[in-house]
Amino acid sequence: MKNHDITATPFTDPDDLENNVSNNRHFSEVLSAGLSRRGVLRGGLGGAMAAMFAPLALTACGGGGDDTPVASPPAAAPESLLGFAAVAKTLADTNSVPAGYTARVMLACGDPLFTGVPAYKNDGTDTGYDQRVGDNHDGLQYFGLSASGQRDDNSSNRALLAMNHEYIQPLMLHVNGPTANPRPASEVDIEVDCHGLTVAEIIKDGSGIFGPVVNSPFNRRVTGTTPIELSGPARGNALFVTKFSTDGTRTRGTMNNCGNGKTPWGTLLTTEENWSGYYFRAAGDQNLRTAKVNASFARYGRSVTNTAAASSRYGWQTAGAGDQYERWNTSQTGTSPDGSDDYRHEWFCQGFMVELDPYNASSVVKKRTGLGRFSHENAAFGLPVVGKPLAVYMGCDSQNEYVYKFVSTQNWVASDANAADRLGVGDKYLDSGKLYVAKFNDNGTGEWVELSITNPLIAAASFGFNDPAEMYIHTRIAADAVGATKMDRPEWVDVHPTTGELYITMTNNSSRRVAPTGSQTLVDAANPRGYTDTFNGTTQQNGNVNGHIVRFEDASPEGTSFNWDVYLFGAEAGADAALINLSGLTDDQDFSSPDGLAFTRSNGLCWIQTDDGAYRDVTNCMLLASVPGTVGDGGPLTLNHAGGVSVTTRMGAKPTANTLKRFYVGPAQCEVTGLCETPDGKTMFINIQHPGESTSASDLADPGKYGSQWPSIVGYGAGQRPRSATVVITKNNGGQVGT
Numbered sequence: 001m002k003n004h005d006i007t008a009t010p011f012t013d014p015d016d017l018e019n020n021v022s023n024n025r026h027f028s029e030v031l032s033a034g035l036s037r038r039g040v041l042r043g044g045l046g047g048a049m050a051a052m053f054a055p056l057a058l059t060a061c062g063g064g065g066d067d068t069p070v071a072s073p074p075a076a077a078p079e080s081l082l083g084f085a086a087v088a089k090t091l092a093d094t095n096s097v098p099a100g101y102t103a104r105v106m107l108a109c110g111d112p113l114f115t116g117v118p119a120y121k122n123d124g125t126d127t128g129y130d131q132r133v134g135d136n137h138d139g140l141q142y143f144g145l146s147a148s149g150q151r152d153d154n155s156s157n158r159a160l161l162a163m164n165h166e167y168i169q170p171l172m173l174h175v176n177g178p179t180a181n182p183r184p185a186s187e188v189d190i191e192v193d194c195h196g197l198t199v200a201e202i203i204k205d206g207s208g209i210f211g212p213v214v215n216s217p218f219n220r221r222v223t224g225t226t227p228i229e230l231s232g233p234a235r236g237n238a239l240f241v242t243k244f245s246t247d248g249t250r251t252r253g254t255m256n257n258c259g260n261g262k263t264p265w266g267t268l269l270t271t272e273e274n275w276s277g278y279y280f281r282a283a284g285d286q287n288l289r290t291a292k293v294n295a296s297f298a299r300y301g302r303s304v305t306n307t308a309a310a311s312s313r314y315g316w317q318t319a320g321a322g323d324q325y326e327r328w329n330t331s332q333t334g335t336s337p338d339g340s341d342d343y344r345h346e347w348f349c350q351g352f353m354v355e356l357d358p359y360n361a362s363s364v365v366k367k368r369t370g371l372g373r374f375s376h377e378n379a380a381f382g383l384p385v386v387g388k389p390l391a392v393y394m395g396c397d398s399q400n401e402y403v404y405k406f407v408s409t410q411n412w413v414a415s416d417a418n419a420a421d422r423l424g425v426g427d428k429y430l431d432s433g434k435l436y437v438a439k440f441n442d443n444g445t446g447e448w449v450e451l452s453i454t455n456p457l458i459a460a461a462s463f464g465f466n467d468p469a470e471m472y473i474h475t476r477i478a479a480d481a482v483g484a485t486k487m488d489r490p491e492w493v494d495v496h497p498t499t500g501e502l503y504i505t506m507t508n509n510s511s512r513r514v515a516p517t518g519s520q521t522l523v524d525a526a527n528p529r530g531y532t533d534t535f536n537g538t539t540q541q542n543g544n545v546n547g548h549i550v551r552f553e554d555a556s557p558e559g560t561s562f563n564w565d566v567y568l569f570g571a572e573a574g575a576d577a578a579l580i581n582l583s584g585l586t587d588d589q590d591f592s593s594p595d596g597l598a599f600t601r602s603n604g605l606c607w608i609q610t611d612d613g614a615y616r617d618v619t620n621c622m623l624l625a626s627v628p629g630t631v632g633d634g635g636p637l638t639l640n641h642a643g644g645v646s647v648t649t650r651m652g653a654k655p656t657a658n659t660l661k662r663f664y665v666g667p668a669q670c671e672v673t674g675l676c677e678t679p680d681g682k683t684m685f686i687n688i689q690h691p692g693e694s695t696s697a698s699d700l701a702d703p704g705k706y707g708s709q710w711p712s713i714v715g716y717g718a719g720q721r722p723r724s725a726t727v728v729i730t731k732n733n734g735g736q737v738g739t
Contacts, residue, residue, distance in 0.1 A: 089619035108725035122719025134165030139260035140674030259378025395490030602681025667710035692722030
């Protein structure tokens, strides 16, 4: 994720830094994974087709597509998975889909959700974003509605789309771009409201095309100012006490929502990812705080000195003396011993999983503290088993961070799937349980280590854990103490709908090296690749540039052991096959920096989305479809690096032309993210984030200099400024998407 810096002091996102200074092993020490781009990443571990998806006769599609429908090819019977022709890599500023498919745009940033809200001008003069679709669309989930407006998980004609708005493109939200510090309150109000979540009703028209329902009673915006309840084992903790909530049970807003998840009882779990950098912390503040508080600030990227402050991403704390602006300053400014007269603890109220009931626009929103506090990317439930606890899998999206699992105390009861009090069911399963972190062994096995103050390693940690609630607030520090395995930016995770195996993307890691270089991390069995890639022929990029995807087979929801391998290594097709393109990717399959990942339940396809800077000199970011295999369908692979460095990893079977294909390429400078489908599998929804993000303030007067003009370039909406939006993809012959 890249952010425009609009503060007076240069800002570096703390989640893009190395905040993990523990001596724990890297996944590279276990997996032998070193990544980069043109130098080492090209292999991929595709998967053999699962038995339930026996190959059928292929139907060729070919070509590219956009909002203009392409004539349907002769229908084949039956259609086969991945029967389309792979989409070519491209830098075109448009939607590129296979021939026989159509991509349409809806729900772009700024689109009105309610009547009375003016049409979006897209010129920087728009206001009222608490009633418009927010910015930088990310995670996306589909919640079916019946014709009468009730929850209907089988409806493919009417639904609610719930989406995250990860961060913002402030340049596009204001006439001349954002004002430098001190920030005007009018600009800050817009930016805060552009964050959070959108719930929007959609319905098919007479032609079978989905569109939004303006003023639907289900439509809702959750923003950076929405009151939210703190729930679970850390509720009421002293570190949650603020001027807004003197008993530590509430906070305001959910920020930097990246991926999300869908609960078995029909609610949304949304994440708080790179939230830390939204807060300013003054120089010298460490002198007013305890050693434990300072240690936590440092581990999450907000340390200061007597001469240097921790600057904030957008400078919202500079907008004035109002409470809504002061809250972005997490320094101690008051005199109370408990923090009830300032916002010194506001920062501790962020970084959780958040549950929302999309079917009730007036329902309370809850932060589930039991799932831990870190840079949550998304969440995926293991397959529910009656009489067994539920497992929730999560990744912490930052370099050298960890993979987590939450296991509920309560065993799953089938009737809870359709309970009327959905948030009450969330209380039952998400507010009490055990939190685990993953350790990967070199031999393809691993263990889940419980984070508990009864664990001798945690009890002996220098941090001084003495309250069970601290495990859920300082989760990263607890994971350090038990020796969790450092991974290469664990991002999206999802579970195969029939095998129950877990897939999680490791997007990249610039710190990976083959030979020692300062404090960089060496390649190892778990992260075997470290290489140099050249971007645009001039800029060198080092480390695990292209990323990989790890696959788990968990023993049971409550089990503490698992098996793992690497499903795919991202790489360029022409990269060194012995050291980089380990999965043997071809021009129809190669990719870099896997980020989003989701299975479609209708057909079991695994969809891989990219958020990449390393391959953008060749192609825009993309969406690939794969037919996964199973853990262990490949075998050990040894990489012999220069200098006598040899590492062995566990990798899955290499993909074939029938098990991995590029399905979509997005517009210029975008991230392809968020994915869901209708229950019949005939409509897919994806999100496009930050197209044209390289546009500068000096370019605003000349649309020809924009990094992108999407989606106006495909005929959607007013103005030419680029904006995030949802793309709806269908097959012209009415078949399932992905065939």
